[in-house]
Amino acid sequence: MQETGSISIHTENIFPIIKKFLYSDHEIFLRELVSNAVDATQKLKSLAQLGEYQGEAGELKVTVSVDKEKRTITVSDRGIGMTADEIKKYINQIAFSGATEFVEKYKDKDASAKDQIIGQFGLGFYSAFMVAKEVEIFSRSYKEGSEAARWVCDGSTEFTLETAEKAERGTDVVLHVAEDSDEFLEATRLRGILEKYCRFLPIEIEFEGTVINQTQPLWTKQPSELTDEDYTKFYQELYPFSEKPLFWIHLNVDYPFNLTGILYFPKVKDELQLQRNKIQLYSRQVFITDEVKDVVPEFLMLLHGVLDSPDIPLNVSRSFLQADANVRKINQYITKKVADKLAEIFRKERSSFEEKWSDINLFVKYGMLSDDKFYDRAKDFALLQSVAGKFYTFGEYTELVQANQVDQNGQTVLLYTTDEEAQHAYVVAAQERGYDVLNFNGPLDPHFIGLLEQKLEKTTFKRVDADTIGKLIEKEETAESVLSDDEKTKLQELFAKAINNEHMHVQVEALAPQDAPVIITLPEFMRRMKDMQRVGGGGGMAMFGSLPDSYTVSVNANNPVAQRVLKADDEAATKLAKQAFDLALLAQGLLKGEALTQFVKRSAELLAAE
Numbered sequence: 001m002q003e004t005g006s007i008s009i010h011t012e013n014i015f016p017i018i019k020k021f022l023y024s025d026h027e028i029f030l031r032e033l034v035s036n037a038v039d040a041t042q043k044l045k046s047l048a049q050l051g052e053y054q055g056e057a058g059e060l061k062v063t064v065s066v067d068k069e070k071r072t073i074t075v076s077d078r079g080i081g082m083t084a085d086e087i088k089k090y091i092n093q094i095a096f097s098g099a100t101e102f103v104e105k106y107k108d109k110d111a112s113a114k115d116q117i118i119g120q121f122g123l124g125f126y127s128a129f130m131v132a133k134e135v136e137i138f139s140r141s142y143k144e145g146s147e148a149a150r151w152v153c154d155g156s157t158e159f160t161l162e163t164a165e166k167a168e169r170g171t172d173v174v175l176h177v178a179e180d181s182d183e184f185l186e187a188t189r190l191r192g193i194l195e196k197y198c199r200f201l202p203i204e205i206e207f208e209g210t211v212i213n214q215t216q217p218l219w220t221k222q223p224s225e226l227t228d229e230d231y232t233k234f235y236q237e238l239y240p241f242s243e244k245p246l247f248w249i250h251l252n253v254d255y256p257f258n259l260t261g262i263l264y265f266p267k268v269k270d271e272l273q274l275q276r277n278k279i280q281l282y283s284r285q286v287f288i289t290d291e292v293k294d295v296v297p298e299f300l301m302l303l304h305g306v307l308d309s310p311d312i313p314l315n316v317s318r319s320f321l322q323a324d325a326n327v328r329k330i331n332q333y334i335t336k337k338v339a340d341k342l343a344e345i346f347r348k349e350r351s352s353f354e355e356k357w358s359d360i361n362l363f364v365k366y367g368m369l370s371d372d373k374f375y376d377r378a379k380d381f382a383l384l385q386s387v388a389g390k391f392y393t394f395g396e397y398t399e400l401v402q403a404n405q406v407d408q409n410g411q412t413v414l415l416y417t418t419d420e421e422a423q424h425a426y427v428v429a430a431q432e433r434g435y436d437v438l439n440f441n442g443p444l445d446p447h448f449i450g451l452l453e454q455k456l457e458k459t460t461f462k463r464v465d466a467d468t469i470g471k472l473i474e475k476e477e478t479a480e481s482v483l484s485d486d487e488k489t490k491l492q493e494l495f496a497k498a499i500n501n502e503h504m505h506v507q508v509e510a511l512a513p514q515d516a517p518v519i520i521t522l523p524e525f526m527r528r529m530k531d532m533q534r535v536g537g538g539g540g541m542a543m544f545g546s547l548p549d550s551y552t553v554s555v556n557a558n559n560p561v562a563q564r565v566l567k568a569d570d571e572a573a574t575k576l577a578k579q580a581f582d583l584a585l586l587a588q589g590l591l592k593g594e595a596l597t598q599f600v601k602r603s604a605e606l607l608a609a610e
């Protein structure tokens with residue numbers, strides 16, 4: 001029997017059009033052909049299980065081979081095979097009509113949108129023509145008494161179908177590689193493609209004598225069968241040379257959508273950008289992409305691992321994906337699972353949760369900032385860390401500071417430092433007052449503080465150096481000043497003149513005698529604007545970046561230095577004022593260069609003086 005015919009489609013010779021449209025990702029032809037071979041093999045397995053196929057199943061693997069001389073790539077399977085009639089139906093009609101539909105629908109879309117849709121229009125088989133000038137199919141159906149068939153086509157609408165010699169059941173697809181696709185005749189290139197897309201396919205794939213895949217990857221197994229070692233081993237296979245993950249979540253849901261996978265919490269610290277695109281997306285164990293944007297909530301993209309779902313539509317554009325009901329549900333499901341897992345570790349192993357906090361806080365905060373539902377779930381296990389190294393939940397901390405840190409307006413004032421070393425003097429001053437100080441030094445913390453102020457009732461945050469200790473948390477009692485109003489004015493003028501800097505606003509304040517003679521502070525509001533801007537807080541605040549710092553210099557009226565300055569002659573007063581101011585700068589870590597040199601010199605003179 002030999003038949004030649006014309007494939008009944010409307011567009012004449014769609015081959016060049018498809019080839020042009022899809023050029024950016026030719027390598028996926030192999031994924032498509034191997035997937036088809038795997039599908040056919042699995043169908044045979046099911047039929048055998050159901051008793052509908054009673055013949056010898058034999059070794060059910062898929063073999064990929066390359067012959068550089070003959071310029072062919074062959075994908076062979078021992079699956080259900082096709083009769084000549086089935087080839088006509090499935091290849092000529094389904095595969096080709098899919099291709100036509102593709103061309104018509106996606107003529108105007110950009111290349112990346114087209115890459116995504118190739119698998120979804122029965123275009124799978126047709127993708128062979130992206131690299132081959134001619135494709136042959138040799139197939140023999142599992143059905144008893146079937147004759148083997150050979151089909152050949154050059155990608156045009158003409159094909160030839162004839163009986164053939166083929167002893168074994170199954171299908172061989174032979175690609176005659178086109179001149180411009182020589183790269184695919186290289187074994188290393190083919191192996192690379194197989195390892196990328198076929199690494200976890202459920203049927204063994206053999207290439208050059210070795211099996212390249214794991215047929216039962218970890219996520220397809222029952223969590224109850226797996227040990228921690230299994231999970232860390234799999235992680236290291238996915239991401240060689242990475243540090244061990246902190247913990248993981250095994251996802252498994254089949255209603256209302258189908259999703260399996262394992263998400264790992266990596267050690268993230270503050271490498272926000274570096275760690276993205278680490279989640280791999282699979283559809284029934286076939287690798288699809290590692291660009292999971294829109295499928296996974298933004299903040300969860302810091303996680304690593306695999307997701308496998310046949311319900312994620314890969315055939316549509318980005319904007320459609322965002323609106324897709326399944327994708328939204330998957331998003332919510334994953335978010336909830338992640339929050340549940342964190343809550344569980346917090347509940348069951350609080351100390352281990354605290355140990356991991358430095359690695360996961362960035363991620364939790366990111367989630368709380370970007371997803372209200374996640375905030376609601378996380379607010380009971382998110383932690384605040386004090387400079388004393390203790391951890392508190394929001395509730396615990398509010399209770400802790402209730403006695404001492406509520407101001408005259410009933411606001412709870414939470415104090416924090418962004419740099420314990422640099423702000424040491426202020427931290428100590430706060431602690432001496434019986435205040436507790438929190439550590440906030442992460443890249444997201446300025447935003448996080450803003451969020452907490454919105455969410456926590458009657459609560460404000462102040463950095464320890466935002467004001468003099470008496471004013472950090474304003475209480476009814478005000479300290480008496482030992483100076484008269486005239487003396488205060490004189491002191492203010494004297495210091496302003498000595499400091500001689502328009503960004504330093506001098507004021508005289510009645511602090512405790514044992515407090516420093518001069519204290520420099522940067523108002524909370526001002527500093528926050530700058531912090532926010534530094535971490536990219538938003539367009540509207542760009543103007544603050546160009547603002548110079550505007551510090552408040554508080555001269556302590558009750559410190560003995562104030563009296564000494566007032567009593568000294570002009571020259572000595574200026575010297576003392578400068579010295580006291582420089583000491584304050586030193587405490588802020590702001591004394592540098594010329595000013596530092598002057599300070600050291602002046603100190604030596606003062607030491608030498610009677």
Ligand SMILES: Nc1ncnc2c1ncn2[C@@H]1O[C@H](COP(=O)(O)OP(=O)(O)OP(=O)(O)O)[C@@H](O)[C@H]1O
Nearest residue numbers: 036037040081090095119120121122123124125171
């Ligand atoms: N190796 C094979 N063995 C048996 N049948 C096959 C084989 N390859 C393809 N087919 C048949 O040809 C049809 C068309 O294949 P094609 O890859 O174009 O689309 P598909 O597999 O249905 O969808 P997808 O786009 O997801 O691959 C398949 O549905 C299948 O019936």
